[in-house]
Amino acid sequence: MPNNPPRDSRRWILGSLLGLWLLIAWAAFSRTMPIQTQSARDVGMRVAINEANASQLMLLPGIGRHLAKRVVAYRLAYGPFQTLGDLQKVSGIGPKTIRRIEPYINVMLPVDADRSTTH
Numbered sequence: 001m002p003n004n005p006p007r008d009s010r011r012w013i014l015g016s017l018l019g020l021w022l023l024i025a026w027a028a029f030s031r032t033m034p035i036q037t038q039s040a041r042d043v044g045m046r047v048a049i050n051e052a053n054a055s056q057l058m059l060l061p062g063i064g065r066h067l068a069k070r071v072v073a074y075r076l077a078y079g080p081f082q083t084l085g086d087l088q089k090v091s092g093i094g095p096k097t098i099r100r101i102e103p104y105i106n107v108m109l110p111v112d113a114d115r116s117t118t119h
Helices: 007-032 065-078 084-089 095-104 111-118
Strands: none
Touching (some): 065 084
16 A cells, blocks of 8 residues: 555645735735825815815825825815815814925915805
8 A cells, every 4th residue: 555645634734825926926915015195286286275075185296094094074064175274174284294394385276165154
């Protein structure tokens, strides 16, 4: 009788080797594939602060997900920002942040806001 390992042992060994190979491949590829993000500075654009959603606001330098959500929430609660300085009313935005994002934002009032103030 030949000295062969049982079938279950062979399956376990092959499964383990396959799992190990997949783990090594995943580790190698996850380190070599950087996530590319762009900012308003990179693409030379201006963000309309009174119309932008949180994702668009995150293009601004120094504006992360939580701060962008606070800007949108403030705008929904209190209406459009009238001036650049009004952004400082949002928790987490101060003069330093204003100076950093000023070249990349547009504070024009939305068309609907212009109409509501003239009637």
